[in-house]
């Protein structure tokens with residue numbers, strides 16, 4: 164059996180693409196390691212219009228329920244390879260091999276690591292990458308957050324509901340988090356923003372005891388959450404000779420098309436929007452579905 168489109172990735176972009184593909188009457192398969200993707204770990208989403216204050220998990224759950232109303236095949240499994248066949252269709256290796264006339268690649272990004280001493284040693288023992296998952300275990304503890312973007316800002320606010328003190332280590336003289344988040348941090352007595360501070364090493368015994376900073380000082384904390392951004396998961400596309408920028412993102416045109424015929428990309432993985440949000444990702448997914456419809460049904464690329 165050959166699908167009209169195989170969507171790889173189950174976040175806002177993939178699910179948005181699936182909804183539109185089904186509404187375009189395309190025979191649709193969506194495969195993801197985990198439906199909801201990184202959206203599942205967003206503590207509170209205040210910028211999805213119409214759903215103020217909803218949790219990422221609840222929003223993603225609504226997305227999945229919505230696409231389940233349609234005739235879409237949904238497979239929860241990791242994709243390990245994509246190849247192009249001689250008739251220009253695609254083969255996707257996952258729990259088994261699937262065939263599709265086209266691909267929408269919406270794998271998004273994964274957490275970036277600092278790459279400093281002690282990071283691997285204390286991973287899960289005080290060093291963490293998901294504040295919504297692991298933050299609540301540090302109730303009444305001292306916590307550090309590393310990073311200056313929205314993830315670090317929202318993470319610090321979330322963790323202030325649990326810890327006694329939150330130290331946000333920002334390497335520059337300013338944060339790039341949304342102004343409203345910065346303001347909430349400044350007004351939160353538990354949060355101390357430490358500008359021009361960088362971690363050099365994590366130390367401890369069996370568990371993390373603190374951070375050695377680049378300026379030679381030590382910061383004693385029970386936990387540290389690393390929120391320094393994400394790296395695009397573009398490796399599978401790279402193997403297929405999809406053009407990838409040096410920073411790992413996939414350039415697409417305003418119809419989400421890549422350099423490979425029948426292969427669109429959507430969401431955080433693309434260069435299209437610097438504003439990487441649920442709303443931009445879902446929008447890119449819908450545009451990709453339209454391009455794939457024109458390709459599959461009208462042979463237009």
Ligand code: NDP
Pocket residue numbers: 205207208209210277309310311312313314315317333334335338339361390391392393437438439440
């Ligand atoms: P960003 O890339 O926006 O920010 C990363 C931060 O980490 C920057 O402050 C950067 O510093 C810092 N950093 C990077 N490397 C290091 C390092 N080695 N040591 C110390 N600091 C480092 O990542 P985010 O995960 O915060 O956000 C990614 C995207 O997702 C953004 O577009 C953001 O708006 C979006 N987002 C949206 C949310 C929402 O709307 N609910 C929630 C979370 C994220 P510097 O500034 O010096 O480069």
